[in-house]
Amino acid sequence: MRYRPTFIIMLGLVAGLSLGACKREERGFRVQPPSSTTIDSKSLTDLQPGTQTPPPEIKNEYEENAYALSEGKRLFSAYNCNGCHSQGGGGMGPALMDERWLYGSKPAQVFATIVEGRPNGMPSFRGRVPDFQVWQLSAYVRSMSGNSPKDAAPSRDDHIQGKPPESSAEPVPVKDTSIPKP
Secondary structure: OOOOHHHHHHHHHHHHHHHHHOOOOOOOOOOOOOOHHHOOOOOOOOOOOOOOOOOOOOOOHHHHOHHHHHHHHHHHHHOOOHHHHHHHOOOOOOOOOOOOOOOOOOHHHHHHHHHHOEOOOEOOOOOOOOHHHHHHHHHHHHHHOOOOOOOOOOOOOOOOOOOOOOOOOOOOOOOOOOOOOO
């Protein structure tokens, strides 16, 4: 069977266009976090006297990186953020899954909250957590409320595991706790 040259050219063109249209996530394991020196972490609000000068917009590249988000998730548990924030649902600390953010939800504001701490309970982690890990934590915290791209966020929790094989589990006898009939 012989193919016409135009058919082969068209097939090559379609294959080339379809492969060129695919966009894959770049797996940059060494993504540079934003510089923490550009963040004014001293101010608790955006209020200031006189004319408003908007703070510089800082983009956290870790929010688009699935590896950095999963590292932030791991660090959230490792640094015992769960102890106050209860998996982001709120406990002693505020909830991180809603739209209400007392000190702002921008990446620089979340970074400043972690590094400087906040009144009434949030401790300062300055000097205890490296800046790149604070940026990973910030990216994960923002992803809890849907502030990061869906294609970068991990699809399931790490604690989900399959069932153990049935042959390895010994049956546990069930005690009858019902009330006996008279």
